[in-house]
Amino acid sequence: MRDTKRIKAVIFDLDDTLISWEKLAHMSWREFNRPKYDRIHDLVTQWGHTLPPKEQFADVINELNRQSWEKALETGRAEGLAAVLLRGLAFCGVDTADLTPQPILEAYQWEPLPGVTPFPDAHAVLEAIQAQGYKIGLITNAYQPMWMRDNELAHYDLLRFFTARITSGDTGFLKPHPAVYWRMLGLLNLMPHEAIFVGDRPTHDIQGAHSVGMTAVLMAPPYLNHDLGGQTPDFTIASLSELLPILEQLG
Template identity: 30%
Template sequence: MDAIFFDIGGVLLDSASVRRAHERFVADLSEEAGLDSDAALETWREELGAHFREREGTEFRSARAGYERAIAALGIDGEWEPLFESALAETIEPNPGAVEVVETLAERGSYLGVISDVDAAEGRRILETFDVLERFDSITTSEEVRRTKPDPAMFQAALAKSGTVPERSLMVGDRYHHDIEGAKEAGMRTAAYGADDGPAVDHRLADLREVLDLV
């Protein structure tokens, strides 16, 4: 493989740790504002869910806009970003082997890219927290492309940056329809990490470190 692309959430990033970070943030915010933390968390989840459900097709919807909507629904008017960033930085965790795989591939000289539906700033902040941001040659986000996976534009944009041909590029993803089918339709090789099985899966990974043997 000439290029290896990773999704962030669910692949490099442990998704469960994100939920814990949001729970901590809402609890800290509730304490500062004198709110019931359980009710506030329910409102937070409802508003975020509604924000993303209103998306049409593969259009991009900013997570930050969803956070602002949920904050407004809680009746909070003030600076919340430092508290949110602190909760994320101190709570999110990489999946087992993720940092090792990125560092090893980078040391081998492999082209490394990200293809993720995250907001650009949030994606970079996550990679920076794991101290691997500088290991990536390119980062392609839905905020940049204005589309989400499996829209072909996401994969085409990433491939254009890498200058590699699809059949010599590997996509590592955790969602079958978005990551695996989307990449396969773009002509890429695929590695499923936690994704459902299906005809678009070329390789299944029980551990991210298995990527090192593939490439």
């Protein structure tokens, strides 16, 4: 059967697009990450290295994380989590030349954020999109490697839907940099006019999708109030279910 659909793929942002941060538990990034920093401390000291006390080690890594993310937002170039952690260990006096990042990342053990859950219609909408023959992609502005966020997607039972998934940490670029969109299109083997992008941040998701020529849908659930920042989404939806008639319309 010849597929005559113009749109062949729907590419999603993750945070506040497929999973809702509305009820994110009130805790600081440092508080959330502290057990992760402690596990890395345990691992690296088990390897025979000397580190400052856990409290100070957590301060160092947390500050480097913060600086790295701020710089990434400013420059559009994303440093991966492994690089930040190795830099933190080097700052604490560890000779990192022979350290392999994988066990350190595994000790970090990324996990779902407390209070974050998929939007109630996420599974049904993704199932419908998949059943209609669309490929489904994911681009997230995250500095973790995708395999870490995959653990989270599996926890939410969302992993099964995606043909391709990338994080900015993996690609080295943050949305709205066009490179991250081209990378995804390459993975899906599609041209920009064959895909639509759905995301909640006008100046990341919408601007980037438009910069490569993709149709861009703004996810604007009632609890979010992002400034449009001069961007004009092609469509705006308040819930994921509203995507289905849009896809029908785009044919």
